Amino acid sequence: MRVMHAKQIHFTIGDRTLLEINELSIHQGDRIGLIGKNGEGKSLLLNYLLGLLDTNPLVSWNGSVGYFRQLNIEEEPSWNHLSGGEKTLRKLEQLFNESHDILLLDEPTNNLDWQRIDEVEKKLLHLQGAYVIVSHDRKLLDEVCTKIWELEDGEVTEYKGNYSDYEDAKALKVQHQQEEYEAYVKEKKRLTERMHQKEKQSKGMNKPPSRMGNSEWQLYKGKASGKKQKVERVSKVIQDRIDRLEKVEKPFEWSEIKMDYTLVEPIHRKNIFVAKDLTMNIGNRQLYTIDHVKLKTGSKTAIIGANGSGKTTLLHQLLYGNTELEITNQASIGHFDQTLEALPEDKTILEYVQENSSLSQHVIRIILGRLRFFDTDVHKKIGILSGGERVKAALARLLTGSYNVLVIDEPTNHLDIEAITSLEGLIQDYPGTVLFVTHDRRFIEETADHLWFLENGSLTTYQGTLNNYYTDKQKTNCSDDTVQRIMTLENKLTELISRLSIPDPKNDNASLEEEYEETLHMLKELKKQ
Known part of the structure; x- marks a missing residue:
């Protein structure tokens, strides 16, 4: 059953057409992810469909609609003491409890840590109604969506499946092109x-x-x-x-362009630093105590922890407040702070980025291009940039600076998926050491080869990717009894394979085949646990 139907969606500001969509429909049970670059009009589309703009939209709804507004959470007076993440959760809880037939959710997981995002995912998966969710969290879109709406140049293209399916479809499109x-x-x-x-x-x-x-x-x-x-x-x-002849443009692949430069001063020591006896108190509360931690040279290390666990505080203590830090004198550290320092409003992007770099303008332009600052974009004044563009400019300055160690706090905030993907590629190509904090799970999967977990006031480290970590954790979580049963079945399977591969007239091969299949099935089921 169709729960929303819109026709002749049209919206302009001045001489710029922002929305030009013939028809859109939402059906009962739809789980739709709405994606698009910053400035494409994702929030605008939701407001248009709800009749919140100065237009007379041709939209019909069949059922009650709940709306979560991005960065504009309607607060109760008693919410003043709550953090941004806690306010987000309160508002979402209200919406879920109201049992709407359709939910429109605009960046509902902003300000949430992994644990809270997992909770939101579970609630969305168990909802009976339909929803449209705007998000830059690709992992979330993979978990909860069965359709993707891509908003580009004012038009919506629909793709079946989750975000990974969308990526595959786009890759196929590029291949065909x-x-x-x-x-x-x-x-x-x-x-x-x-x-x-x-x-x-x-x-x-x-x-x-x-x-x-x-x-x-x-x-x-x-x-x-x-x-x-x-x-x-x-x-x-x-x-x-x-x-x-119908001209066909060559599809452009940024992955083909690498950051072709070497560090100003490579580091020859095994570790960038070794820190001991790190302690941080806030008032009467002990935030964390860390006996020993080291940052390996050349590593891409992610700090993972819940909101309030002290990730940003730890970065600042390592950079500016710790006398027990043994750091190599070869290290030249660049720091990106999520609050962003005051950027020079009158400088152009190119001027701002290259004043701190020894790289050639050609390489700088490539890196700016990978962050989607094309051609004349690099001559824009910083004063007219959006929040996301300012973040990209600051990151470009960091990546092109005369550093061999980068410390980055929440680089993906305010970036759209395309920019996040581009930044992933730049971090992967960066030849130095990177220590970073982010809530973007996919970003960590794509870039980190070392993990620091800051939880319950202590730090544990893991050498490997996030996928490696989950695989090892799953193995560790198996009970001793389960491990023993797996080993027994694996030994039995080896014996059956041996008996089947060397025919013996005394053996009933049909029975052996059946036993083999049963054993294999039992083994697979145990390993899933």
Whole structure:
């Protein structure tokens, strides 16, 4: 059953068309993720559908609608003492308890840590109604969505499946475009070569063949002229075919462009620093106590912990407030603070980024391009940039600076998915050491090879990726009894394979095959636990 139907969605500001969508529908049970670059109009679309803009939308709703507004949580007077994350949870709890038929959720997991995001995911998965969720959290979109709406250039394209399915579909689109581009280039080359051959043939008809005398040429000249005109006509037909070829643009892949530079001063020590006896108190509360921690040279290390666990405080203590820190004198540290220092309003992006860098402008422009500052964008004044653009400019300055160690606090805040993906690639390519804090689970999966878990006032470390960590944790969580049963079944499976591979007339092979299948099934089920 259709619970929302909208037609002729149109919205402009000045001479700019922000929304131009023929039709949109939401059906009962739909779990839709609405994605798009910053500034595309995702929040605007939700407000339009709800009739909150100065328009008369052709929208019909069949059921009650709940709306979670981004960065504009309606507070109760008793909420003043709550953090941003706690206010978000209160508002979401109210919406879920109201049992709406349709929910429109605009960035509902902003300000939430992993544990809270997991709680929201579970609630969304158990909702009976439909919802549209705007989010930059790709892991969330994977877990809770069965459709993706991509808003681009004012239009919505619908994709079936979750965010990973959307990525696969987009990759397939790029592959098809690449194939069409290659076919276009090949055909254009073939026609161009043939046309050049005809042009060359035509020019050769202006002079007599080497074995033909002058008088003979005069008799042949008229006939040659006719042949030449025929060749020229063929050449013109070929040129017309080239002109009529439907041009196909080469798909652009930023992954093909790497940060091709070396660090100003590489570090030859095994560790950037070793810290001992780190303690931090806030009032009468002990935030954390850390006996010993070291940052490995060349590592990409993520600090993971709940809101209020002290991640940002730890970064600041390591950078500015700890006398027990043994740090190599080869380290040149660049720091990105989530609060952002006051940026120079009158400078252009390019001026701001390159004043702190020894890299060539060519490399700087590549890095700015990977962060989606194209061509004339780099000459924009910082004073007119959006919040997300300011974050990207500050990150570009950090990545191009004369540093070999980067300390980054919440770099993905205010960035859209495209920019986050670009930053992932830049961090992967960065040849130095990176220590960072983020709530973006997918970002950590893509970039980190070391993990620091700050929880319950202490720090534990893990050498490996987040996926490695979950795999190892799953193994560790198996009970001793389960481990013993797995080992027994694996031994039995080995024995059955051996008996089946060496035929024996005394064996009932059909029974052995059946036993093998049963044992294999039991083993798989145990390993899932």
